[in-house]
Amino acid sequence: MIFITVILKEMGNMNNIAGRRPDSHISHPFRVxxxxxxxxxxxxxxxxxxxxxxxxxxxxxxxVALANIEETLKVxxxxxxxxFLRLFTASDGxxxxxxxxxxxxxxxxxxxxxxxxxxxxxxxxxxxxxxxxPVHRDYxxxxxxxxxxxxxxxxxxxxxxxxxxxGLIAIGIPPTAEEFLRIIFFILLSxxxxxxxxxxxxxLSVKFRQxxxxxxxxxxxxxxxxVFYSIIVSLIAKAxxxxxxxxxxxxxxxxxxxxxxxxxxxxxxxxxxxxTLLVPTVRSxxxxxxxxxxxxxxxxxxxxxxxxxxxxQITGLIxxxxxxxxxxxxxxxxxxxxxx
Amino acid sequence: xxxxxIELVDLTKKYGSFTAVDHLNLTINKGEVFxxxxxxxxxxxxxxxxMLGLTEPTYGSVRVCxxxxxxxxxxxxxxVGYLPEDVGFYDDYTGxxxxxxxxxxxxxxxxxxxxxxxxxxxxxxxxxxxxxxxxKYSRGMRQRLGLxxxxxxxxEVIILDEPTLGIDPKxxxxxxxxxxxxxxxxxxxxxxxSHHLHQVQKVxxxxxxxxxxxxxxxxxxxxxxxxxxxxxxxxxxxxxxxYYAGAADLKPADKLIEHLKKxxxxxxxxxxxxxxxxGCSDDITRDISRAILESGAELNYFSRKEYGLDDxxxxxxxGNGKHE
Numbered sequence: 001m002i003f004i005t006v007i008l009k010e011m012g013n014m015n016n017i018a019g020r021r022p023d024s025h026i027s028h029p030f031r032v033x034x035x036x037x038x039x040x041x042x043x044x045x046x047x048x049x050x051x052x053x054x055x056x057x058x059x060x061x062x063x064v065a066l067a068n069i070e071e072t073l074k075v076x077x078x079x080x081x082x083x084f085l086r087l088f089t090a091s092d093g094x095x096x097x098x099x100x101x102x103x104x105x106x107x108x109x110x111x112x113x114x115x116x117x118x119x120x121x122x123x124x125x126x127x128x129x130x131x132x133x134p135v136h137r138d139y140x141x142x143x144x145x146x147x148x149x150x151x152x153x154x155x156x157x158x159x160x161x162x163x164x165x166x167g168l169i170a171i172g173i174p175p176t177a178e179e180f181l182r183i184i185f186f187i188l189l190s191x192x193x194x195x196x197x198x199x200x201x202x203x204l205s206v207k208f209r210q211x212x213x214x215x216x217x218x219x220x221x222x223x224x225x226x227v228f229y230s231i232i233v234s235l236i237a238k239a240x241x242x243x244x245x246x247x248x249x250x251x252x253x254x255x256x257x258x259x260x261x262x263x264x265x266x267x268x269x270x271x272x273x274x275x276t277l278l279v280p281t282v283r284s285x286x287x288x289x290x291x292x293x294x295x296x297x298x299x300x301x302x303x304x305x306x307x308x309x310x311x312x313q314i315t316g317l318i319x320x321x322x323x324x325x326x327x328x329x330x331x332x333x334x335x336x337x338x339x340x
Numbered sequence: 341x342x343x344x345x346i347e348l349v350d351l352t353k354k355y356g357s358f359t360a361v362d363h364l365n366l367t368i369n370k371g372e373v374f375x376x377x378x379x380x381x382x383x384x385x386x387x388x389x390x391m392l393g394l395t396e397p398t399y400g401s402v403r404v405c406x407x408x409x410x411x412x413x414x415x416x417x418x419x420v421g422y423l424p425e426d427v428g429f430y431d432d433y434t435g436x437x438x439x440x441x442x443x444x445x446x447x448x449x450x451x452x453x454x455x456x457x458x459x460x461x462x463x464x465x466x467x468x469x470x471x472x473x474x475x476k477y478s479r480g481m482r483q484r485l486g487l488x489x490x491x492x493x494x495x496e497v498i499i500l501d502e503p504t505l506g507i508d509p510k511x512x513x514x515x516x517x518x519x520x521x522x523x524x525x526x527x528x529x530x531x532x533x534s535h536h537l538h539q540v541q542k543v544x545x546x547x548x549x550x551x552x553x554x555x556x557x558x559x560x561x562x563x564x565x566x567x568x569x570x571x572x573x574x575x576x577x578x579x580x581x582x583y584y585a586g587a588a589d590l591k592p593a594d595k596l597i598e599h600l601k602k603x604x605x606x607x608x609x610x611x612x613x614x615x616x617x618x619g620c621s622d623d624i625t626r627d628i629s630r631a632i633l634e635s636g637a638e639l640n641y642f643s644r645k646e647y648g649l650d651d652x653x654x655x656x657x658x659g660n661g662k663h664e
Contacts (some may be wrong), residue, residue, distance in 0.1 A: 029444070124429075128428075129427055129442075133445040136414060338394075339425050
């Protein structure tokens with residue numbers, strides 16, 4: 001973890017040094033803003049707290065996974081060819097696996113990084129001062145987003161690689177190229193997922209004047225999605241349940257309907273996508289009939305096929321992210337910027 | 341270049357059914373210090389925000405240095421330094437770092453910026469506090485840092501929104517001196533909004549009176565008072581003790597007022613506890629003083645009054661701006 005902070009700090013320093021070079025080089029204002037935001041994030045307490053939190057969970061899940069992997073290896077020495085991916089998915093039930101942790105903590109990361117992006121500047125009176133400098137108005141939103149996503153990406157990549165490295169040392173089996181790529185895609189997907197929540201919380205920070213309100217609203221949305229939404233969906237599902245005498249077709253469309261209700265959730269999209277990427281044997285995300293399975297040879301999907309399978313999920317996530325960004329953009333661009 | 345640095349044409353801003361700025365027409369010339377004077381909520385800040393493109397006018401146009409503020413705010417912001425009312429800085433950055441950030445946003449080369457920032461800090465009297473965190477600055481220091489912040493980009497136009505709000509009287513004086521010195525040295529145009537007349541009177545070449553979204557009068561202070569008090573341009577104030585021995589049926593003051601009313605040129609007389617406020621059309625100081633003395637009253641105060649902004653202000657705002 002110290003390593004990560006050092007890297008990030010170095011990045012900040014390097015940018016500063018680059019900026020300090022006299023005359024020869026004048027940074028673009030947007031870069032100046034991004035640099036400032038990044039160094040603000042890294043110096044802030046909240047980032048340190050997040051880092052510790054994430055690091056601990058990652059440590060826990062990896063140690064659980066490693067304990068489990070030995071058993072998996074003993075039981076199944078011949079068949080399983082994706083041992084390395086097990087590092088990210090294995091769990092003995094006491095602690096969730098790494099990717100479940102990320103899907104759980106990702107929203108928190110995003111919300112914490114963005115909930116006071118705009119309204120804090122507004123309350124401190126710095127927004128109107130910065131906006132009276134010759135910069136475009138969207139620079140401030142974009143800079144906040146780019147800075148936060150940069151910091152988060154570095155963090156997630158570092159964590160992913162840490163898990164890989166420790167796994168490599170512990171089990172001594174190097175990942176295949178495909179496994180490596182799958183992990184990279186998984187990390188990219190996590191960044192996308194976190195950026196959705198980041199954009200949502202930036203939007204909330206544009207909407208609400210008080211940082212506390214926007215943080216609460218963000219957490220409320222997160223809770224609603226993780227806890228209450230599934231309760232509501234199961235209620236709807238119960239009400240819409242077809243009778244015992246329903247045809248297969250009816251049953252299927254009912255299943256589809258319930259699945260689609262769940263797929264409104266960004267977290268569901270993320271879980272679907274990561275499971276498919278990290279567990280190559282997953283070959284469908286919808287209901288499977290005997291007809292579909294009949295005649296298939298059990299085995300793993302190649303990476304391309306897995307990606308194809310989750311493409312709708314990824315598109316959905318990207319769309320949700322862009323939607324949030326556009327919302328915050330629109331509500332910020334035409335807003336009147338008063339001093340305090 | 342055009343001598344009209346700021347040009348507002350039919351500028352209107354509505355918030356729902358409320359009109360904050362109502363068909364405002366105003367031009368400000370190069371190099372002058374213009375005071376926007378008006379009570380709180382008169383629409384001064386809104387006008388300033390529209391000049392900087394920080395809010396869109398409902399109707400009308402704003403041109404600053406010949407650039408349209410609504411369609412090209414960045415162009416305007418390159419030339420205009422704006423000190424918002426109650427300016428804020430990044431608390432965990434030092435004063436120097438805050439200004440350096442502004443300099444970088446204005447694409448000033450790093451070395452030049454550093455020299456300039458240090459010079460400006462010295463000029464506003466903050467060189468001792470340059471490496472102190474801005475969060476620890478007092479209100480007055482923050483305001484001075486704000487002025488330095490405005491000057492970092494060497495603006496052609498400086499817009500100050502209620503710059504003296506919340507500073508103690510000594511600080512205000514220093515601040516105003518700083519502004520007038522800067523406007524003279526840098527030859528930049530200054531627009532200053534305030535609801536404090538004395539401050540405006542001290543530094544401004546011209547003032548505009550702003551009431552509920554309308555500019556009801558403009559000009560230098562002399563012109564304004566002439567315009568406003570056209571009917572009674574001169575006020576004479578007189579206080580007296582009375583040892584009046586004459587007719588017992590009339591109170592001494594009443595008798596005197598009767599007397600004074602007969603003098604040519606006296607328009608109005610107000611009496612308040614033997615203190616007279618006499619509005620005259622001409623300078624008839626001599627006649628009045630003689631009349632009072634001849635009446636037997638003992639004069640203890642006598643003054644010919646020039647109108648200040650105070651009077652102009654009161655004149656307008658006593659009637660909730662319903663003058664004219």
